[in-house]
Amino acid sequence: DIQMTQSPSLLSASVGDRVTLSCKASQSIYNSLTWYQQKLGEAPKLLIYDANSLQTGIPSRFSGSGSGTDYTLTISNLQPEDVATYFCQKYYSGNTFGAGTKLELK
Amino acid sequence: EVQLVESGGGLVQPGRSLKLSCLASGFTFSNYGMNWIRQAPGKGLEWVASISSSSSYIYYADTVKGRFTISRDNAKNTLYLQMTSLRSEDTALYYCARGNHWFAYWGQGTLVTVSS
Numbered sequence: 776d777i778q779m780t781q782s783p784s785l786l787s788a789s790v791g792d793r794v795t796l797s798c799k800a801s802q803s804i805y806n807s808l809t810w811y812q813q814k815l816g817e818a819p820k821l822l823i824y825d826a827n828s829l830q831t832g833i834p835s836r837f838s839g840s841g842s843g844t845d846y847t848l849t850i851s852n853l854q855p856e857d858v859a860t861y862f863c864q865k866y867y868s869g870n871t872f873g874a875g876t877k878l879e880l881k
Numbered sequence: 882e883v884q885l886v887e888s889g890g891g892l893v894q895p896g897r898s899l900k901l902s903c904l905a906s907g908f909t910f911s912n913y914g915m916n917w918i919r920q921a922p923g924k925g926l927e928w929v930a931s932i933s934s935s936s937s938y939i940y941y942a943d944t945v946k947g948r949f950t951i952s953r954d955n956a957k958n959t960l961y962l963q964m965t966s967l968r969s970e971d972t973a974l975y976y977c978a979r980g981n982h983w984f985a986y987w988g989q990g991t992l993v994t995v996s997s
Contacts, residue, residue: 809983818976818987819926830985862926866982870928
């Protein structure tokens with residue numbers, strides 16, 4: 776089975792910062808990766824699919840990149856409303872979520 | 882507007898069964914694959930099961946295979962999850978979500994608590 780590892784598990788940043796969240800697969804997943812944002816008490820929201828495609832309605836400060844086994848979610852100009860837990864999910868060879876990165880304000 | 886509304890959760894004893902439903906609206910239900918995804922309290926997301934638009938393809942996580950059954954009724958715009966032999970580790974908020982690979986729409990979830 777392909778394992779998904781997210782890092783860091785907790786990230787503290789300031790408003791206006793550029794933050795990067797990492798998601799690593801135990802073997803290549805050929806860009807079959809999505810990113811979700813989950814705010815406290817809410818259902819997850821799709822941000823990025825196919826590793827780098829921005830979902831409709833998502834602010835352009837969110838971007839995805841990567842290939843092979845290593846993927847990154849970047850939030851430029853961090854806003855207070857971005858405080859949330861972020862999950863990656865691979866859909867190559869089955870669906871598996873990462874454990875998440877909790878993003879808080881410093 | 883796409884809406885997914887889960888129901889059927891509750892408190893159930895270990896070893897018993899429960900059936901969840903997800904009523905879909907705002908889109909042509911029969912055109913989309915559907916999924917169940919769960920989240921234990923304070924934990925991450927775990928994909929549970931998927932079903933294709935015509936029920937031709939069905940997949941389960943190893944943790945529920947042989948105990949849970951996903952199904953759908955396209956005439957009723959409803960997705961189901963029949964859960965049997967429930968265990969304490971099945972305690973979670975169960976979401977239904979639309980999509981074949983990624984999940985663009987989610988319901989608000991229904992809570993299943995397995996406890997004696």
